[in-house]
Amino acid sequence: MNGYTDKATTAEGASRLGRCVFLLALAILVLAFGAPARAQLSIDITRGSLEPTAIAIMDFYGVTPEAEQFGQDIAEVVAADLERSGLFRPIDSRAFIQSPEEVRMNLRFADWKQVNAQALVVGEVEIQGDGRVKAEFRLWDVFAEEHMLGMVFATASDLWRRAAHKIADAIYERLTGESGYFDTRIVYVAETGPANERVKRLAIMDQDGANLHYLTDGEHLVLTPRFSTTAQEITYLLYLYGEPRVYLLNIDTGQQEVLGNFPGMTFAPRFSPDGNKVLLTFAEDGNSEIYEMDLRTRQIERLTYDAAIDTAPSYSPDGTRIVFESDRGGSQQIYVMEADGGNAHRISFDKGRYGTPVWSPRGDLIAFTKSHKGRFYIGVMDPEGEEERLLTQGFLVEGPSWAPNGRVLVFFRQNIGPGERQTELVTIDLTGYNERVPVTPTEASDPAWSPLIP
Amino acid sequence: MHVKWIGLFAALLFVAACTTATDETATTGGEGGVSTGDTGTTEIAATDFAGPVPGSPEDFMVNVGNSIYFDLDKSVLRSDARNTLDRQAEWLSRYPNKAISVEGHCDERGTREYNLALAERRAASVKSYLVALGVDGSRIRTISYGKERPYALGHNEAAWAQNRRGVTVVN
Incomplete structure (x- = not known):
């Protein structure tokens, strides 16, 4: 026993x-x-x-x-x-x-x-x-x-x-009766300096704010870090010497490599649920398209073919579908397609613009950022676009990321009041209750929650 | 970074304007120079008597105009933007050895990835317009900054209108 x-x-x-x-x-x-x-x-x-x-x-x-x-x-x-x-x-x-x-x-x-x-x-x-x-x-x-x-x-x-x-x-x-999420970490972008010369560094901390480490020195702009679901790896956008490209970092070894050999900007990376692939966006001549790179074979496959903006992809936890954002219908909205790029269809239909979709690790919900009439919202809907529920709002709230149990979200908030921190991380329960601000020594944005640490 | 240069250059012009007028206003101009930082005013005045060197980045910025502006969530070039780009193309044809970077920027009212894509589209529309006017595409590099490098720091429409922009930087 x-x-x-x-x-x-x-x-x-x-x-x-x-x-x-x-x-x-x-x-x-x-x-x-x-x-x-x-x-x-x-x-x-x-x-x-x-x-x-x-x-x-x-x-x-x-x-x-x-x-x-x-x-x-x-x-x-x-x-x-x-x-x-x-x-x-x-x-x-x-x-x-x-x-x-x-x-x-x-x-x-x-x-x-x-x-x-x-x-x-x-x-x-x-x-x-x-x-x-x-x-x-x-x-x-x-x-x-x-x-x-x-x-x-x-x-x-x-x-x-x-x-x-x-x-x-x-x-x-x-x-x-649900799995926990306390033995986890959060990677985010630590921000310092004035808005027009902002210094951004990759930072990683335990979920409760302890054991903070900086992974980059701030010399180059860094954005949108995302955790691997299976390994101690992070993928993110780095403006190394002014060239914005998606990079992969092994947290344990410190080894950093550029992903793919694209002739222009790559951004908006996200790991596949098995950790073997990375979805990213390649922008060329004003057209952003979603690609998938296999980390083992290094093969790259293009998934979207549309003159509009297609970006911010996120896999369903079973790996069969991808949710992403596109303005192909005239404004920024959320779409779902098969993992091979087929059958793309719009799922966000309420008023406003929708972006940064991210599939819940349980598969039942998609969290997103919505903007409408000058306000921003964090919300969830089911993969068919039904049952939309807004959890919180503000001047700017953006970029939700799920805790591994699919119960709690972390996102960032921009404040514009005098004396307020300009950007900070916020966690919120799926019910929309229990908003908390994790303690970070600097201003912070672009959080991503790790899986449970093995 | 270019913002700093614009500020410095504005101060330069101010000092220059003052020094060419009278001695009293030159003193006033010195104060203007101090407000930009540690740069010595005498040095500023000395380098600026002749005005920007033709063909220099300063010449481009002052006599041509390096920034154009976009409507909300748009990458279509407005007529005021096309006028500026016409002058940029003319300047670039006069200085065929100069290469440029076109930066695309957005206001802070969009999500991060979307703004990166939108700003790339803005930079690309500037590039294609210049290419249509005869500028060799190999002289033009584009880079998207999304909402990462605002020019105006306010949180209102006036600031956002200034931040939805394309900036041409002479390398």
Whole structure:
């Protein structure tokens, strides 16, 4: 019954670029106690604004001061992740009646009911002989007085945040029934300087803003980074020495290469779901067309043939269709075609202009930017163009990107008020609730969410 | 980057205009020069007495005009734009060794990728017009900046109209 999985070990070469990726040696031990048969605490996340579930997250117990410190830090990261999802309300630990030591000896559900905790997370940290950090936790349903989940994660000590994110993902999954998205990263464009001489650098950070790294130095303009769905790779538009071209960057090795040998500007890249291909746009003589490049064979295939603008392509998660934007009908609108370029048909028909379509990793929705009468909107519609729903609006909101579970979007917002940050990242729940601004040290735009880190 | 040059050049002209008038206004002109940055005013005045060197990028900018403007979401050349491009073609025929870059730009009211495509289309329509007037296409490079390099920094129609532009830069 107990599964013991030893996930990706290794790690040596902490790359100079993104040393967060890798080296996680995670041992996951699922401590399942008997099968939890009857209905327990579960969160229905299909509703819009719901009351967040009150959850008590105790500092993880540690025997030594060092372990105790890790225990506090891990609990803090777990609580912050869950709180940020908008689905949980961590209870202030000052209200707790039982201490971590007491809970170890004798968990009294009555004491947790009294602080109105619906769920309780109790954990313990141990520093192993080899210096690795082992974090073990259990999730309890307070009112049913039942054990819901128990797991152990062991990791190199400098990767303790990833262990915390994995714990938060496990709790989120257990309570919502959906996969988590906390052990992920966001790549974006860090912006500094005045608008007419803006310096733009590629930046990458953990989903919660920690472990920020800059991937380029800002000497050359960089735009629209996109994560590979399968590898530690990013594709983006770089104006290297004034020539705008699509590049591919391996985050671990820092190796950067231009994609294809096009005689003019290429832009708007996006990986295929299997990570083996990149869609991009090639513009020549005023005509932008969508191409697909196979990263293994380096073969390039043209997918659109239309004198209008065709750009911003995004694959469906099964790889059979591509959503893109085109002004072939007279204004910027969203179209869907087969992966080979056939059967292109328009799906956006409401008032306004539609762009930056991006297919949900679940396949059920397409997120987009819409502009109408001087306002911009982030919205979603189904792949047939039905059920359009606008999630947020502003002077400019643009460029949604999905979290890997298809529940949360990140986009960027331009503000024009005095004293406001000109551009910032924003995350929002699919329901349109829970707008948050991730902390970035500079102004920021063009975010792209990574898949769950393997 | 060209914006900086335009500013510098405007200051140059101002200084020049003042210095050729009277000594008192020359002093005033010096203040104008200071406002552009650290550039010494004496140096500015010295280089500018003769006006722009014919055939130079400055000559092109001042005596021909380097920017043309587009309507919202359009890449069609307006008549005022064609007048400017006619002068550009004439200048380019006078200086057949000069090569140019045509930059396409958009206002901030469009999405990033679309604006890159639209700005490329604008640059291409400038190029094809110049080629139709006899300028060898191999002398013209185009580059799209989308909404990345606005000229006017405001967030209103007056600023956006100035940013929907094609800029010809003499290399």
